[in-house]
Amino acid sequence: MRTLEVLILLLNVVALVALYLPRRAALRGLAYLPAVTVIVMLAHLGVEGYRWQMVPAYLLTAALFLLSLRRMRNRGDVPPARGALAFAAGGLAAVVWVAAAALPIILPVPRLPQPPGPYAVGSVLYHWMDTTRDEVYSTEPDDSREMMVQIWYPADVTADARTVPFLDNFDVALPAFAAFLEVPPFVLEHLQLVDTHSYADVPASGGESSYPVVIYSHGYKSYRTASIAQMEALASSGYIAVAIDHPYSAAFTVFPDGRVALNDPDLLPPDGRMEPGDQEAREGLQGTMVADVQFVLDQLQRLNEGGLESPLAGKLDLERVGLTGVSTGGGAILWACQIDARCKAGLVQDGWYEPIPEALVTQPLRQPFLFMQSETDMWMMDNLARLDGLYVESAAPAFHLSLTGVQHYDFGDYPLLSPVNSLLPEHGTMEGKRTVAMINAYLLAFFDQYLKGEPSVLLAGPSAEYPEVGFEGREP
Structure with missing residues (x-):
């Protein structure tokens, strides 16, 4: 996987977990993490280029950003996700994240080895x-x-x-x-x-x-x-x-x-x-x-x-x-x-x-x-x-x-x-x-x-x- 692809997936999993963490002042900055992920994703599209294997990661990034809008408006002062529906949604998001990680790993952009000679x-x-x-x-x-x-x-x-x-x-x-x-x-x-x-x-x-x-x-x-x-x-x-x-x-x-x-x-x-x-x-x-x-x-x-x-x-x-x-x-x-x-x-x-x-x-x-x-x-x-x-x-x-x-x-x-x-x-x-x-x-x-x-x-x-x-x- 390419560098920005790995970063997108790591940021997404942290942002997903953050939805379920208790409300603490030290964690309020995590509310802005999905926005950061969107910026990284745009950089990835511009520098590394789109590929279909990353589509689940793109969708997950967009969903987490939309969910973060309320938190960002309230500067992170929002109760954590609770209840059966919230945890079911979290489970579905986790499945999407696994697919988002698996596809680009199974079908990576191949990297040719660095040529060994001096020329x-x-x-x-x-x-x-x-x-x-x-x-x-x-x-x-x-x-x-x-x-x-x-x-x-x-x-x-x-x-x-x-x-x-x-x-x-x-x-x-x-x-x-x-x-x-x-x-x-x-x-x-x-x-x-x-x-x-x-x-x-x-x-x-x-x-x-x-x-x-x-x-x-x-x-x-x-x-x-x-x-x-x-x-x-x-x-x-x-x-x-x-x-x-x-x-x-x-x-x-x-x-x-x-x-x-x-x-x-x-x-x-x-x-x-x-x-x-x-x-x-x-x-x-x-x-x-x-x-x-x-x-x-x-x-x-x-x-x-x-x-x-x-x-x-x-x-x-x-x-x-x-x-x-x-x-x-x-x-x-x-x-x-x-x-x-x-x-x-x-x-x-x-x-x-x-x-x-x-x-x-x-x-x-x-x-x-x-x-x-x-x-x-x-x-x-x-x-x-x-x-x-x-x-x-x-x-x-x-x-x-x-x-x-x-x-x-x-x-x-x-x-x-x-x-x-x-x-x-x-x-x-x-x-x-x-x-x-x-x-x-x-x-x-x-x-x-x-x-x-x-x-x-x-x-x-x-x-x-x-x-x-x-x-x-x-x-x-």
């Missing part, structure tokens, strides 16, 4: 079209593959800089995001109040001549900003982090002209089904995401050489490129690393390996890889067997982390949305902030070691700081 964070958004590829998932036969790509980077923040939104094109994106989480859209309206630590279109930092690059690929039915905390952690620590929206695989992709490419639920067959054409559909979808990653690598080369307008020209060290991805995106980045030598290191977050062609799964990994694995039991075929084979047969350093208390939907910013996430399917029991901090710590440790050449104690063995992590590591 401020800039962000820029691009709309890129690959005219060499047809869009096979569009209903329009002449469409080319297009995507939105967002880049976070070490920045020099100017005085007039503005932060980027947690969810851009909010009015358009909200219904699709709500459908992805299977909740009514109004439940998530408060997400427009989330503050990020990323500033739009600011100059790149001159702290280094260039920075290593990490590309992020989201999971099926997810979206490019699903892991802002990871992107900000990387950028603040001296990386250029690049996130891709994979249209039609993503829950939604909003293009600059207002068009929305929604996820097509028929792109993939049901989990575990192996009818004719099913494996080809899985492989085709993930292969499209792999081609997206390779196209973005090509575009980054153009951008770095000044062929695309950008504050990042000359700032990308494309000899030090890492890839990371979640679920379907995790399998895609491993596939990309197997066929593209520009990938120097890969980190998979609860990856889906079943769509990867067999020839690539049995091919030993040539780059260092770190595999994070949750406690999920959602995999229906040979996903974990494929993971074991990739790890054991790797021709480069490899790490396998088993995360206790973490489930499939805990990779990204989702654990920050509510403290009761653990009651939902595919959300683990670990506290949300700790989940995000732990994943980010290993993300930075891995890329620091293999893109920056800075050895990390987290990759040396089991960690006392993160006992939830079952650690395995091997050298070829």
Whole structure:
């Protein structure tokens, strides 16, 4: 909960109790407390912003203020509330206060963690079209593959800089995001109040001549900003982090002209089904995401050489490129690393390996890889067997982390949305902030070691700081 929200609730409970206290000179000042609460509420609306979860608190504030008018006229010299009706009303008010406190606690305005590195964070958004590829998932036969790509980077923040939104094109994106989480859209309206630590279109930092690059690929039915905390952690620590929206695989992709490419639920067959054409559909979808990653690598080369307008020209060290991805995106980045030598290191977050062609799964990994694995039991075929084979047969350093208390939907910013996430399917029991901090710590440790050449104690063995992590590591 935000500061003024907490203050409103505390003032309300004191004002409610004060109605039943005996008439004493020392307590007369409490008669003015509801008026003070109204002032705090107006400040909250102006500074923090309205959200529907606070409506019971707003109503309680208004009711207590109206009840206080007589007391204020009499300077607090009013008998305390007594009788069955008064106590029944007090009981009802107490129930309203509990609801007023519970709603903003269960659905808080999420707070992204403070980025851990020394750099401020800039962000820029691009709309890129690959005219060499047809869009096979569009209903329009002449469409080319297009995507939105967002880049976070070490920045020099100017005085007039503005932060980027947690969810851009909010009015358009909200219904699709709500459908992805299977909740009514109004439940998530408060997400427009989330503050990020990323500033739009600011100059790149001159702290280094260039920075290593990490590309992020989201999971099926997810979206490019699903892991802002990871992107900000990387950028603040001296990386250029690049996130891709994979249209039609993503829950939604909003293009600059207002068009929305929604996820097509028929792109993939049901989990575990192996009818004719099913494996080809899985492989085709993930292969499209792999081609997206390779196209973005090509575009980054153009951008770095000044062929695309950008504050990042000359700032990308494309000899030090890492890839990371979640679920379907995790399998895609491993596939990309197997066929593209520009990938120097890969980190998979609860990856889906079943769509990867067999020839690539049995091919030993040539780059260092770190595999994070949750406690999920959602995999229906040979996903974990494929993971074991990739790890054991790797021709480069490899790490396998088993995360206790973490489930499939805990990779990204989702654990920050509510403290009761653990009651939902595919959300683990670990506290949300700790989940995000732990994943980010290993993300930075891995890329620091293999893109920056800075050895990390987290990759040396089991960690006392993160006992939830079952650690395995091997050298070829």
